[in-house]
Amino acid sequence: MQVTPLPSQINAANIAPDRLADNPNLTQHQKIAEASRQFEAILLRQILASTQQTMIKSSYTDNSTSAGIYQDMITNQLADNISKTGVLGLAKVFEQQLEHPAPAASKAGTGTAGSVAPLTTSRPVATARPHFNLSPAPNVSPVQFPPATS
Numbered sequence: 001m002q003v004t005p006l007p008s009q010i011n012a013a014n015i016a017p018d019r020l021a022d023n024p025n026l027t028q029h030q031k032i033a034e035a036s037r038q039f040e041a042i043l044l045r046q047i048l049a050s051t052q053q054t055m056i057k058s059s060y061t062d063n064s065t066s067a068g069i070y071q072d073m074i075t076n077q078l079a080d081n082i083s084k085t086g087v088l089g090l091a092k093v094f095e096q097q098l099e100h101p102a103p104a105a106s107k108a109g110t111g112t113a114g115s116v117a118p119l120t121t122s123r124p125v126a127t128a129r130p131h132f133n134l135s136p137a138p139n140v141s142p143v144q145f146p147p148a149t150s
Contacts, residue, residue, distance in 0.1 A: 029099070
């Protein structure tokens with residue numbers, strides 16, 4: 001009796017980031033999805049590392065080198081696990097942006113191959129103003145509090 005082996009499924013999460021693009025066993029969609037997830041994990045590492053910094057030093061905090069290494073390992077694992085669950089959703093947004101390029105780049109019908117049409121705006125960026133008014137309303141007097149008594 002001859003048993004044929006099952007085709008091996010390659011998990012893109014197990015491939016090093018520097019070898020992801022050159023891997024012939026992954027589709028373009030898998031490469032983009034894994035690169036997006038890894039970028040989300042990098043952002044999460046930075047957020048988690050900044051939130052774990054000690055604000056007030058005390059005699060109870062361990063400031064040794066080994067504690068710092070251990071904390072970095074925990075932060076890296078936590079960021080990777082959060083990004084693998086997809087709860088945050090940034091990887092999905094990155095993936096959509098990478099799979100569907102901006103409309104301005106796809107509508108560049110003129111010019112040489114690979115050229116991108118220049119971005120034009122209806123008004124100069126230097127003269128852009130906010131859409132809200134910060135000046136006080138006319139006919140409104142400032143609130144006056146009674147003087148404090150001792």
